[in-house]
Amino acid sequence: MSIKGVIFDMDGTITECDVDFEAIRREARIPNVPILEYIEGLEEQKRGEVFAVLERHEARAAVNSRLRKGVMEVLENLRKKGIKTALLTRNSRRSVETILKRHNLKFDVVVSRDDAPPKPSPQPVLLIGKKLGLKPEELLVVGDFHFDVQAGKAAGARTAFLLNDNYHPPQEADYQLHNLAELLQILGA
Secondary structure, eight states, X not given: OOOOEEEEOSBTTTBOOOOOHHHHHXXXXXXXXXXXXXXXXXXXXXXXXXXXXXXXXXXXXXXTOOBOTXXXXXXXXXXHTTOEEEEEOSSOHHHHHHHHHHHTOOOSEEEOTTTSXXXXXXXXXXXXXXXXXXXXXXXEEEESSHHHHHHHHHHTOEEEEEOOSSSOOOTTOSEEESSTHHHHHHHTO
């Protein structure tokens, strides 16, 4: 396999998903649609109010975050094999920095919604590839939500869906993982 870089989603993939999206929707009166896309359609004042709710919930989740089992071992194994790593999230840069510091996590590249259009856009995957000096086909995007798979596929990368009780695996995912350690078997790391 010619994978030279792995892009990880954050909530639900690297960390247990602690962001209470339903509470955000209730508090900000957001219908059952993707939150960031809903916010983009709002007038400026309302957009700021809803972003404040979202960022407060994200900050709380970051402070209380827990790593998924096996994360440190997987990242260390990838590093030893010379496989570059990146973190890609729809969260704010501030929340990402809190999580990185809290868990002493290191990635070669980190991209948040403050750096590029959010997933499912392929742009953040392409940006990461450029920063890593890798072609899309040399990347594997790993996540627990269909936006992760959509972003990876649209960019031309391979994708791995981390199975969970909240979402059905997208058919277009190249791999399905029961846990992150299975990633090492796929990559031969």
